Amino acid sequence: MKKTGKGTFVPRAISAVVLTMAALHASSAAARDDGHSHGHDREGNGTVRHVLLISFDGLHEQDVARCVASNACPNLALLAKSGATYTNAYTPGLSDSFPGLAALVTGGSPKTTGLFYDVSYDRTLYAPSDTNCTGKQGWNVVFDETAGIDAENGGALVHLDGGGAFNPQAIPHAKIDGVCKPVYPHDYLKTNTVFEVVRQGLPNVPTAWADKHAWGYDWLNGPSGAGVDDLARTEINSIDPKTNTNYTDVYTHTETFDDLHVQGLINQIDGKNSTGDKSPGVPAIFGADFQTLSVAQKATVASGGGYLDASFTPGPQVSAAIAYIDASLGRIVNELKQRGLYRSTAIIVTSKHGQSPTDHTKLVKNGDTLTKLLEANDYLDPAGKFGQNATASGNLNDGTGLVGTGFVQTDDVGLVWLRDQNQLEQVVRTLKDNLSCNAPGICADGPMAYLLYGRRVGAVFGDPKEGRTPDIVVQPNPGVIYTSSTAKDEEHGGNAPDDSHLALVVYVPGARQAGRTVDDRVLTTQVAPTILRLLGLDPQRLSSVARERTRSLPGFEEDGF
Structure with a gap:
């Protein structure tokens, strides 16, 4: 592969694309070729009319380098050979699925998106049952598999679509302009998305996405609530009637779930919607999340x-999972070629997050020592009665969780919302006195561990006094997972190297980038403005891009809008 530095590839090809996109997309649907109305686009000559974004969750840059070198991922290798590989792509500070995907589709970090985790806390919100917003504030927000109505009153997740509606017990309230209103996931997001910008800028062309939770990912619609025309309602934690288990029990079962997303993308390439029962045309922006690799890694x-060693040598399950996702990519690309769309579709392959630790010798599972330390010192309820840890029924998201209690969210990172923010200095002192891995220590005594609080957490993630940002972020030593579970040996969510260093391969038809390797350090937030540039839209229409001054990826930074 050829190597290049910042901004040195695709000069004339991309400039031509950028300067002509707006005019091309401004024409009416009748004036466009059949690709937008019936799904049969003629081969173009470097004009980008569609952008396909794929997240193979857990895919590290090292995974791509290894599998390409060993020919274990021939389809991804072909894409890289035709495109650009970014070897130093990182998430913006946190690597859970919510902030990871938000980075890709908003151009923003948690500081402007307000998404820290799918389980978080907001001091300004009222309980779902408090429809008048007259009670205490401070709600533990849970927008995961229990956000679908199947989970109401602790019900079993028996439907693939989560039951076909929101679980009302999962929807908190906020007082807005003196009116008490429900806060759905799309309301919870503090910024707009590429889907909304595309819908506004290209009103005759659909948008689409598929992810792992049927209702928690409603935030992809953005504050308008309508950014994604075809948001697939697929729930990975639903019970498969063929096995009576959910789709995460073993990676081969997860393949069954991911196959739904492959078929959905194929349907969309054919001009249909994800379920194949309507024909809105090929989306301008579409994509999907895949979980098989993540399940195999964990x-x-x-x-x-x-993995077998610190060099990212895959174990049997990871090796098979990489073969699966590569074959899935091959099916999708082949359909683009069959439908004459390959030379008018940009393809971005990346990941929301990595997985940590890949080096098994670094694994430390001493239990949730962070939460225990906070409870033992009465910074949280000593009996664990806080947030939705203390619902009346014992079922998560049944609407009876405690209000105003503070919260802590842990896996390989710790996010702490204090019950009493006036105790910040005291809490930090306690944490610093217990940094070692010896009980009751929190395993944050290494050179790559840190505590963020006060001005530092405000600079990176926003002011905790505004309600959403954690008071303290604890990044433990790489390899530490705050659990004693025997079911998983890897996790994600934090900012350890294995969490945050991701794969990023970008193919743009007509661009003179074939086989290039870009070594510049980039953030995954830079994907969103790049998508809009490729479609001829102004990246500054993304509020997070404007506020955080997010630049497009190197090679896609030309001005002229």
Whole structure:
């Protein structure tokens, strides 16, 4: 592969694309070729009319380098050979699925998106049952698999679509301009998305996405609530009637779930919607999340999951999962070629997050020592009665969780919302006195561990006094997972190197970038403005891009809008 520095490839090809996109997309649907109305686009000559974004969750840059070199991912290798590979792409500070995907589709970090985790806390919100907003404030927000109505009153997740509606017990309230209103996931997001910008700028062309939770990912619609025309309602934690288990029990079962997303993308390439029962035309922007690799990475090393060494040598499950996602990519690209769309579709392959630790010798699972330390010192309820840890029924998201209690969210990072923000200095002192891995220590005594609080957390993530930002972010030593569970040997969510260093391969038809490797350090937030540039739209229409001054990826930074 050829190597290049910042901004040195695709000069004339991309400039031509950028300067002509707006005019091309401004024409009426009748004036466009059949690709937008019936799904049969003629081969173009470098004109980008569609952008396909794929997140293979857990895919590290090192995974791509290894599998390309060993010919273990021939389809991804072909895409890289025709495009650009970014070897130093990172998430913006946190690597859970919510902030990871938000970075890709908003151009923003948690500081402007307000998304820290799918389970978080907001001091300004009222309980779902408090429809008049007259009670206490401070709600533990949970927008995961229990956001679908199947989970109401602790019900079983028996439907693939989560039951077909929101679980009302999962929807908190906020007082806005003196009126008490429900806060759906799209209301919870503090910024707009590429889907909204595309819908506004290209009103005759659909948008689409598919993810792992049917209702929690409603935030992709953005504050308008209508950014994604075809948001697939697929729930990975729903019960598969064929096995009576959900789709995460073993990676081969997850393949069954991910196949739904492959078929949905194929349907959309054919001009249909994800379920194949309507024909709105090929989306301008579309894509999907895939979970098979993530499940294989998390599986215990003893069972064949994870990696064999610090060099990212895949274990049996990860090796098979990489083969699966590569074959899936091949099916999708082949359909683009069959339908004459390959030379008018930009393809971005990346990941919301990595997985940590890939080096099994670094794994430390001493239990949730961070939460225990906070409870033991009465910074949170000593009996664990805070947030939705203390619902009346014991079922998560049944609307009976405690209000105004503070909260802590842990896996390989710790996010702490204090019950009493006036105790910040005291809490920090306690944490600093217990940084070691010896009980009751929190395993944050290494050179890559840190505590963020006060001005530092405000600079990176926003002011905790505004309600959403954690008071303290604890990044433990790489390899630490705050759990004693025997089911997983890897996790994500934090800012350890294995969490944050991701794969990023970008193919743009007509661009003179074939086989290039870009070594500049980039953030995944830079994907969103790049998508809009490719479609001839102004990246500054994304509020997070404007506020955080997010630049397009190197090679896509030309002005002229």
